[in-house]
Amino acid sequence: xxxxxxKHISKHFGAIEAVKDVSFSLGAGEVIGLMGDNGAxxxxxxxxxxxxxRPSSGSILMDGKEIVMHRPVEAREHGIEIVHQDLxxxxxxxxxANVFLGRELxxxxxxxxxxxxxxxxxxxxxxxxxxxSETRPRDxxxxxxxxxxxxxxxxxxxxxxxxxxxxxxxTAAISVRQVAEVLNLIRRLRDQGITVVLISHRMPxxxxxxxxxxxxxRGSKVADKEIAKSSPEEVTGLITGAIETx
Amino acid sequence: MTSSLTRSxxxxxxxxxxxxLASQTFWVFIAVILASVALSFATDxxxxxxxxxxxxxxxxxxxxxxxxxxxxxxxxxxxLSVGSVLCLCSMVLAVVxxxxxxxxxxxxxxxxxxxxxxAFNGFLIAYIGLPPFVVTLGxxxxxxxxxxxxxxxxxxxxxxxxxxxxxxxxxxxxxxGIANPVMYTIVLALLTGFVxxxxxxxxxxxxxxxxxxAATLTGVPVKMIKVAVYMISALSAGIAGIVQxxxxxxxxxxxxxxxxxxxxxxxxxxxxxxxxxGGTALGAIIGAMLIEVIRNSLGLxxxxxxxxxxxxxxxxLFAVLFDRLxxxxxxx
Numbered sequence: 001x002x003x004x005x006x007k008h009i010s011k012h013f014g015a016i017e018a019v020k021d022v023s024f025s026l027g028a029g030e031v032i033g034l035m036g037d038n039g040a041x042x043x044x045x046x047x048x049x050x051x052x053x054r055p056s057s058g059s060i061l062m063d064g065k066e067i068v069m070h071r072p073v074e075a076r077e078h079g080i081e082i083v084h085q086d087l088x089x090x091x092x093x094x095x096x097a098n099v100f101l102g103r104e105l106x107x108x109x110x111x112x113x114x115x116x117x118x119x120x121x122x123x124x125x126x127x128x129x130x131x132x133s134e135t136r137p138r139d140x141x142x143x144x145x146x147x148x149x150x151x152x153x154x155x156x157x158x159x160x161x162x163x164x165x166x167x168x169x170x171t172a173a174i175s176v177r178q179v180a181e182v183l184n185l186i187r188r189l190r191d192q193g194i195t196v197v198l199i200s201h202r203m204p205x206x207x208x209x210x211x212x213x214x215x216x217x218r219g220s221k222v223a224d225k226e227i228a229k230s231s232p233e234e235v236t237g238l239i240t241g242a243i244e245t246x
Numbered sequence: 247m248t249s250s251l252t253r254s255x256x257x258x259x260x261x262x263x264x265x266x267l268a269s270q271t272f273w274v275f276i277a278v279i280l281a282s283v284a285l286s287f288a289t290d291x292x293x294x295x296x297x298x299x300x301x302x303x304x305x306x307x308x309x310x311x312x313x314x315x316x317x318x319x320x321x322x323x324x325x326l327s328v329g330s331v332l333c334l335c336s337m338v339l340a341v342v343x344x345x346x347x348x349x350x351x352x353x354x355x356x357x358x359x360x361x362x363x364x365a366f367n368g369f370l371i372a373y374i375g376l377p378p379f380v381v382t383l384g385x386x387x388x389x390x391x392x393x394x395x396x397x398x399x400x401x402x403x404x405x406x407x408x409x410x411x412x413x414x415x416x417x418x419x420x421x422x423g424i425a426n427p428v429m430y431t432i433v434l435a436l437l438t439g440f441v442x443x444x445x446x447x448x449x450x451x452x453x454x455x456x457x458x459x460a461a462t463l464t465g466v467p468v469k470m471i472k473v474a475v476y477m478i479s480a481l482s483a484g485i486a487g488i489v490q491x492x493x494x495x496x497x498x499x500x501x502x503x504x505x506x507x508x509x510x511x512x513x514x515x516x517x518x519x520x521x522x523x524g525g526t527a528l529g530a531i532i533g534a535m536l537i538e539v540i541r542n543s544l545g546l547x548x549x550x551x552x553x554x555x556x557x558x559x560x561x562x563l564f565a566v567l568f569d570r571l572x573x574x575x576x577x578x
Contacts, residue, residue, distance in 0.1 A: 084463060086460075087460075088457070088463040090452070090523070092455065092456035093449075093452060097449065101461070102450075102464035103465070104446045106446060114444040115446065129254070136257045138258050
């Protein structure tokens with residue numbers, strides 16, 4: 001049973017067709033690599049799933065029911081979380097403060113409500129332990145490595161029991177050792193039955209964690225196959241257009 | 247497993263002592279203490295109760311506004327209009343009371359004026375996207391001009407039926423001989439410190455200064471909070487204006503001239519980061535104290551008042567330099 005299904009989705013900006021008639025479905029606990037060259041339409045596609053854009057035509061179904069999203073907050077309410085490429089972290093705040101940013105836990109009765117530091121530290125600590133990350137709730141993000149920062153951004157998605165996590169280039173700007181750490185974080189999410197959509201340019205990372213790969217070229221979907229039945233050469237060919245479609 | 251989780255949750259990057267030693271506010275405070283001790287020995291007039299009463303009271307006007315300014319600076323903004331807003335609010339209070347209205351109406355009108363000015367600044371900055379520097383520079387000019395219009399550029403020193411109440415409000419000492427303005431400052435500082443540390447609003451103020459786009463993406467109401475901080479900044483200037491009016495017993499259209507720079511200096515000396523994301527209420531108070539101690543001591547030591555700017559400017563540069571060096575050491 002598909003968690004999220006896109007049916008004949010198109011998006012144009014004026015005369016430019018960014019996404020043309022794309023359909024696919026995402027299953028629970030699946031890691032899907034979304035690949036394509038710059039301008040292939042993958043960010044537009046992701047932005048539609050994240051509620052930033054509305055499709056010009058076509059429909060998005062969640063658990064079989066059509067959903068319409070006007071704002072990113074609504075995507076979050078449907079259980080779709082996004083980890084932004086720049087991670088959207090505040091360096092001057094602690095890990096726990098970042099995890100709970102915009103969703104702070106509070107104690108007391110209005111208007112006398114204060115931040116519930118103990119609960120936030122505890123919950124953040126539990127999520128980091130779940131993700132097997134060494135990040136500590138009270139640490140300032142300023143002083144963290146790239147992998148730890150990813151863990152903080154990913155921990156946010158665990159607050160709300162998201163069903164789908166969209167990750168935009170999570171391994172683009174970090175060291176080799178930290179890449180392994182991030183790939184492990186992705187596996188942890190998958191083990192908990194969460195669907196992960198991974199937008200990445202890095203072929204090795206994709207083949208290390210993804211179950212399935214979807215390739216976009218010039219706004220159209222040109223491939224959607226199991227990673228085990230594909231190869232980096234084939235995917236490269238599909239991205240560049242050397243291989244027309246499969 | 248459970249114990250390692252607890253340890254991870256309780257683990258801090260720095261001990262209490264090392265975080266104090268690394269804080270700019272702490273070292274500025276030490277500087278204030280050392281200067282005061284040195285002055286008590288060097289002059290007969292520093293450690294007299296009359297002089298200490300004067301110093302503590304003089305600190306307050308800068309300190310109260312520095313509290314509001316610190317909030318603005320934490321969001322990464324700046325408010326250059328506070329000196330003029332202080333003047334405008336003082337003048338509104340003076341004119342309304344001079345016309346025969348009660349002190350309650352005078353204060354309400356004054357505070358309303360501050361909030362409207364702050365909301366106007368905040369709206370242009372948050373919703374229209376104009377730079378804070380430009381907007382508040384414009385307001386610096388507008389507010390003082392409005393104060394001149396309101397008063398016909400005269401000095402107001404008669405405050406109608408509640409004249410004595412107003413003077414007692416600013417000039418009295420109702421609590422153990424501590425000057426009233428000092429009491430107001432302490433209360434406002436505690437309130438500001440509480441809001442910054444314990445409320446969601448305070449957390450969001452820091453988040454906006456740390457990474458505004460991240461705050462927006464995570465659903466923080468960035469624009470509303472920006473408007474609120476400029477309203478608070480103007481409000482703090484208004485409160486300082488009301489208290490100062492009561493203390494001086496007269497309002498001219500040049501009170502608060504150049505005060506914005508002194509207030510920003512106090513906030514920065516106290517550790518507020520002009521790049522946004524850092525600052526404390528205590529820092530604002532201690533920064534204001536250092537400035538006042540410098541001013542006071544130059545007078546008592548018989549040093550020409552022309553040197554004042556050099557010493558205060560030196561303190562700003564030294565404080566920021568100190569912070570840079572401390573950070574440099576920590577990051578290596």
